[in-house]
């Protein structure tokens with residue numbers, strides 16, 4: 400196993416549970432990759448010392464995350480997750496800030512999918528966010544979004560070329576465009592011009608378009624390291640697996656019995672041989688390792704590799720809590736932050752601090768553009784604090800502590816691409832299987848669930864080769880009947896148009 404993010408840990412656990420005794424190598428001193436925990440932040444306030452554990456970024460587990468939920472449930476991990484109840488849409492324009500709660504209207508809509516967004520129009524606060532031009536432009540926006548019913552980029556080979564989402568949004572009314580693009584940035588961590596159209600359609604289908612309950616999600620009750628990664632690692636070792644952190648794989652070499660993996664350098668150089676290797680790296684790390692290995696370099700040079708995205712995460716501690724009851728929000732318009740999460744609403748340490756002091760902790764994510772992320776820490780903090788305080792004027796003058804974390808460019812720019820030039824669970828090299836949230840596999844999931852699904856599938860492939868019992872991937876719940884009917888009809892239209 401090379402790589403100890405969620406994909407690698409899931410694969411290692413599946414291998415260990417089947418009795419294969421995997422060895423997992425992770426480059427970082429800390430396991431978890433993008434789901435890793437972080438350093439502890441200490442704070443003196445109200446005559447007491449408080450400690451908060453940071454992380455790569457707050458994560459949610461969405462309704463269709465069946466494989467991740469099943470893996471956690473099998474080992475009694477993070478059972479006390481906190482369901483998301485309310486998510487705000489905050490829009491800043493011309494010195495004004497508008498806010499409406501939108502999340503619950505979608506997942507608890509009275510209308511069946513894919514008409515469930517009509518629930519938003521029954522909310523006066525949401526309607527107040529729109530202009531007359533938005534209401535007139537609604538059919539056009541709905542028509543473009545329903546493209547996601549006609550095309551399933553993760554399950555069928557469709558060549559969208561280099562098309563980004565920006566073209567889809569052309570001509571949309573301003574506020575609706577701001578809303579959908581904020582939703583997309585929050586989910587895909589990139590701007591419309593950077594997001595491949597195929598990735599956006601896959602995102603819409605998996606998270607919201609086909610079922611109301613796929614937008615229902617849970618928060619972890621503690622930082623992701625403590626809540627998920629540490630217990631997963633403990634389960635792997637309890638089942639006979641071994642883990643080496645701080646072990647950067649530098650080369651894979653074909654041997655008569657499988658592969659030799661080299662890691663470390665100089666005095667600290669090591670190697671181990673295995674009949675089966677699972678690569679569980681982020682896309683750019685996989686490209687580097689395979690390009691540096693003579694037995695894989697030629698084929699790797701001909702493959703396409705998703706770009707890695709940098710992210711910035713600002714945390715702000717306030718002496719009082721905001722008036723809004725939403726746990727999180729997405730942002731649009733003249734704002735730097737893309738989304739935010741009030742940690743006292745779902746994380747134990749922040750909730751304890753809130754109960755004792757009345758204070759609040761917010762985590763805000765900044766997904767670019769690069770020129771914003773290039774700014775010094777103090778500037779990012781100032782922008783994030785200004786955004787939060789514009790949305791919540793009651794928090795002005797209440798900021799008592801702040802941190803910023805810069806995540807390396809390992810986050811997947813999700814393009815839903817497949818084909819022979821894209822790495823899949825079944826790699827082009829014998830006895831190497833791959834997993835990760837960017838790895839091709841015929842399942843509609845994205846991000847954490849995709850990491851988990853491909854982890855299970857890669858382990859199943861390796862176990863099959865070893866003659867051991869293999870776990871099965873749990874399928875996604877099918878679309879609601881109306882969505883399924885419309886999907887069939889639109890695909891029929893597509894087929895007819897193609898024939899003509």
Ligand SMILES: Cc1cc2nc3c(=O)[nH]c(=O)nc-3n(C[C@H](O)[C@H](O)[C@H](O)COP(=O)(O)OP(=O)(O)OC[C@H]3O[C@@H](n4cnc5c(N)ncnc54)[C@H](O)[C@@H]3O)c2cc1C
Nearest residue numbers: 402404405406426432433456458459648684835836846847
């Ligand atoms: C800020 C942020 C918020 C997010 N929020 C959500 C969310 O709410 N819900 C959701 O579903 N997803 C979310 N995601 C995405 C989610 O974190 C990822 O989809 C998932 O963690 C990917 O797991 P992975 O194992 O595929 O990759 P990674 O976590 O990137 O793991 C790859 C691992 O390989 C290791 N590695 C690299 N090179 C080597 C080498 N040469 N040798 C050994 N090891 C190596 C890396 O150190 C890393 O640990 C978020 C991501 C970010 C950045």
